[in-house]
Amino acid sequence: MIRLYNVHKQYGQHVALRDVSFTVSKGDFCYITGPSGAGKTTMLKLLYGAIQPSAGQLQVAGMNLSMLKKNQLPRLRQQIGIVFQDFKLIPSRTVGENIGLALEVIGTPRNLIERRVQAVLNIVGLPGRDHLYPAYLSGGEQQRVAIARAIINDPSILLADEPTGNLDGAMAVAVMDILQKINLRGTTVLVATHDAALMKRFPYRCIRFRNGQLEKR
Amino acid sequence: MTLTFFQHIFRRATRSIWENLYLNAVSASVIGASLVLLGLYSLIQNNLSTVIDSWNKDIHISVYFAETVDDERRLDLRDQIHAMPEVVQVRYVSESDAKKWMLEEVSGIEETLSELGDNILPASLEITLDAQMAHPKQIENFAKRIQTEDFVTADYGVEWVDKFNAFLRMFQTLGTVVGLLIIVAAMFLVTNTVHLVIYNRRNELEIAKLVGATQSFILLPFLIEGAIQGLIGALGALTCLWVIHKTLVGQVQQSETLKLVTDLTFIPTSQQIILLMIGLTLGLVAALIATLRFLRKVG
Numbered sequence: 001m002i003r004l005y006n007v008h009k010q011y012g013q014h015v016a017l018r019d020v021s022f023t024v025s026k027g028d029f030c031y032i033t034g035p036s037g038a039g040k041t042t043m044l045k046l047l048y049g050a051i052q053p054s055a056g057q058l059q060v061a062g063m064n065l066s067m068l069k070k071n072q073l074p075r076l077r078q079q080i081g082i083v084f085q086d087f088k089l090i091p092s093r094t095v096g097e098n099i100g101l102a103l104e105v106i107g108t109p110r111n112l113i114e115r116r117v118q119a120v121l122n123i124v125g126l127p128g129r130d131h132l133y134p135a136y137l138s139g140g141e142q143q144r145v146a147i148a149r150a151i152i153n154d155p156s157i158l159l160a161d162e163p164t165g166n167l168d169g170a171m172a173v174a175v176m177d178i179l180q181k182i183n184l185r186g187t188t189v190l191v192a193t194h195d196a197a198l199m200k201r202f203p204y205r206c207i208r209f210r211n212g213q214l215e216k217r
Numbered sequence: 218m219t220l221t222f223f224q225h226i227f228r229r230a231t232r233s234i235w236e237n238l239y240l241n242a243v244s245a246s247v248i249g250a251s252l253v254l255l256g257l258y259s260l261i262q263n264n265l266s267t268v269i270d271s272w273n274k275d276i277h278i279s280v281y282f283a284e285t286v287d288d289e290r291r292l293d294l295r296d297q298i299h300a301m302p303e304v305v306q307v308r309y310v311s312e313s314d315a316k317k318w319m320l321e322e323v324s325g326i327e328e329t330l331s332e333l334g335d336n337i338l339p340a341s342l343e344i345t346l347d348a349q350m351a352h353p354k355q356i357e358n359f360a361k362r363i364q365t366e367d368f369v370t371a372d373y374g375v376e377w378v379d380k381f382n383a384f385l386r387m388f389q390t391l392g393t394v395v396g397l398l399i400i401v402a403a404m405f406l407v408t409n410t411v412h413l414v415i416y417n418r419r420n421e422l423e424i425a426k427l428v429g430a431t432q433s434f435i436l437l438p439f440l441i442e443g444a445i446q447g448l449i450g451a452l453g454a455l456t457c458l459w460v461i462h463k464t465l466v467g468q469v470q471q472s473e474t475l476k477l478v479t480d481l482t483f484i485p486t487s488q489q490i491i492l493l494m495i496g497l498t499l500g501l502v503a504a505l506i507a508t509l510r511f512l513r514k515v516g
Contacts, residue, residue: 048427071432078429090421092236105430107222149428 001026001157001188002047007056009042009212016042017212020056024190026156029183031199032192034209040192043209044161047190048082049073061156078106081150081187085162087142089134089149095121096130099149106153120148124178140171144178151182158182160191164198176202226434230441237414241446244410248450248499249457251403252492256458258392259484259492265385267482276346278360279372281339286367295342298363306345312338339369400499407503411443415511423515432512439508440501447500451493458484 002024009017017039024030032040045051047060049068058065061079068076081102089098099120100113108116117130124144134142143163150158160179164172176198183189193199199206208215234241282291291309299307310318315338320327330337344363350356360371415422422435462483469481484492 074426074429074431074434076429077427082427088420088424088427090424093421101425102428104225105425105428105434107219107225109221110224153429 001028001061002190003057003059005057007046007053007058009039009046009051010054015212017046017053017209020209020212020214022207022214024188026188027183027186029180029189029204030191031204031206032190032209033194033199033206034215035194038209039212040194040209041161042212044082044159044190044192047157047159048080049076074105078102078153079155080157080159081147081153081155083143083146083150083158083160083163085165087134087139087146087166089142089145091134093133094130095126095132095134095137095145098134098145099130099152102149102152116152117148120152123151123181124148125174138171140167140174143167143171143175147175147178147182151187155187157188157190160189162193163191164193164195172198173201222434223437226437227441230438230445233414233418233438234442234445237417240410240414240417241442244407244443244446244500244503245450245453247403247406247410248447248496249453251399251499252451252454252496253457253461254399255396255495256454256484256492257461258396259488260458260462262385262389262392263484263488264481265388269382269385276348276350276356278344278346278356279341280344280360280363280368281341281370281372283367283369284339290367291340291342294367298342298344301363303347303350303359304344305347308343308345310341310343312340315339315341400495403499404503404506407443407446407499408506411439411504411507412510414442415439415507419511419515422511426515435512436505436508439504443500443502443504444497445500446504447496447498448493450500451496454496455484455489455492 002022004023005021007017007020008015020039020043032043034040042051046053046058046065049060049065052068053066056066060076063072063076065076090101093101096114096117099117103113103116114130118127121127121130124147126141126144126148129137129141129145134145137145143166147160147163150160158179163179164175167175172195179189179191180202282294286294295307295309298304316330319330319338346356346359350359364371422430425435462481466481
């Protein structure tokens, strides 16, 4: 599902990632972890095509991202769901419209979008909240809306960048529960986090970074 | 791209217009104002051309008989001139006809004319020339050819028509240059206004890109928005021009001097369509430039 061979990413003189190679199989749940500045976010950005590797090969959902053309980027992003620490919800759109955006961009009919929105809101435990605006929801609820948006088009991969970073303990556990549930449905889940307690509570494979390199254990 | 995709695009466009009503109104007004300027130019130019054309089609020379020429000779000269190929019509105006015309046209002149005597106005021939004789030089040559000792003077005031034609040509060139400048300035202003709309919605657009929106999904609603702005601006401009035209017509009809010149006509349909097209293109191109600039920035 995800394959990296000697991936290298450099910003000017600064090396963000150095010779990174790993594989994540279909249906895996995996953490990308390490201290701040270790390269976790850079790694995720590479995986959803926000940046391109300076060297090396990178394959996600059967697409070679090292040779990805700009017009192929939407196709990649339609196959992966992304969850951000700051939720990235549109304040002027309702919960339903925020979630439905991922289907709107691929031209799904409105009635089908509405049905799918209700279905994913049930999965994330927010049934009937589609008409509310994000400002009326708590941080945990907003993150669940962001997860609902990420999974509405049944992506094969879900990438989450510090999804519990802005949440308290109980909310963080609730969000992890949802991610676990999504993984059990067959979606490959990659979570970038440095929350050791959470990783201990939900033990899965860890890919550790330190100073832009994979940490050998 | 499916029909549903276009429904989403159109809904996004109309929603964006509604949510950014003020900025959209500014864009449409800028387009409208520039088209009013272009339309005014067109209105003036068309009416001036009509006046010049009417003058060119109606080329007259008046030749005045010397007092010594008797009636028989006058009619003979009239027939000779009428037989010339350049001449369309010749009208003999006797002294009494001239006096009658003067009394009809100029009020309160009766007393002066009676004091000056019966034959104060000379008899003349009013010669209408073929429309092909439009060049002042041709008219001057013709006048010289027919002017013998039988005539005292010839009046062929067409030189100023030619000067007016030259002015019109200069007006056209100047209009084209100013028109282009207006279009470029409007394009710049509208592009920046669309840019403000995009700036207002940049988070939404970035999120749309993150969930897999294509370039067309981002671009098309702005193009629709631009086209609507352009069309509304152009329709507003045409309405304004119509009001201006109606006001001018009213004023011209009140003025005896101007009424004699010509009837003011509105911009022809073909030019109205061109103005609509310019508005549409302005809106579209401005939206295209602003959106592509944004897309290049966010990648």
